[in-house]
Amino acid sequence: MARAMRERGFTLLELIITMIVLMIFTMVAIPVAKNTIKRQREIELRRALRELRTAIDRYRQIADAGLVNRLRINPSEECMGGTIGTGCYPPDLDVLVEGVELRGTTGRKIKLLREIPVDPMTGKAEWGLRSFQQDPEARSWDGLNVFDVYSLSDGVALDGTRYRDW
Structure with a gap:
């Protein structure tokens, strides 16, 4: 009988030690x-920013080459001819999705984005814009x-x- 009591006590001690080890692993894991999930969202944010900025740069290249129909660019600003080039940027992000009508063509558009990417930090397809x-x-x-x-x-x-400074 004494042996049975010792075995039960030893089993209880093993259970307590196992629970402590599991709690330590959980506290570390x-x-x-959380950091892994946050890091993944940061990678997605960098990708989305790169995608948007690449589309803006591509729009600028097309506009600099004189291929964009001027109706979508503010006519008061000059895009060509050695000026600052402020008019060569898209008027909004929707233009990149809807497409840019090429000069000298009827209805031919170049779409620079399939859709406006979702900001993984806010969960919305809304971005801060700067001119x-x-x-x-x-x-x-x-x-x-x-x-x-x-x-x-x-x-x-x-x-x-x-994130807003990226």
């Missing part, structure tokens, strides 16, 4: 999993053109920078 004329620190868009995009999230990245 949860932050690692060529705006100060880099400006947080409200003046509506002239789209020179740059940024996330509307106020979150902080794993490296300590703010």
Whole structure:
């Protein structure tokens, strides 16, 4: 009988040690999993920003080459002829999805984006916009053109920078 009591006590001790080890593993695994998820979302944000900025740059190249129908560019701004080139940027992000009508063609468009990507930090297809004329620190868009995009999230990245500053 005494032996049976010792065996039950030893089994209880094993159970307690096992539970403590599992709790330690859980306490380590949860932050690692959260960081992994956050890192993945940051990778998605970088990809979305790169996709948008590449489409804006491509629009600029097409406009610089004189291939864009001028109706979609602010006529008060000159895109060619050695000026600053502020008119060569798209008027909004929707133009990149709807397509840019080429000069000298009827109805022929070049679509630069399939869709406006979703900001993984906010879960919405909404982005902060900045025009060529705006100060880099400006947080409200003046509506002239789209020179740059940024996330509307106020979150902080794993490296300590703010997502809106990317």
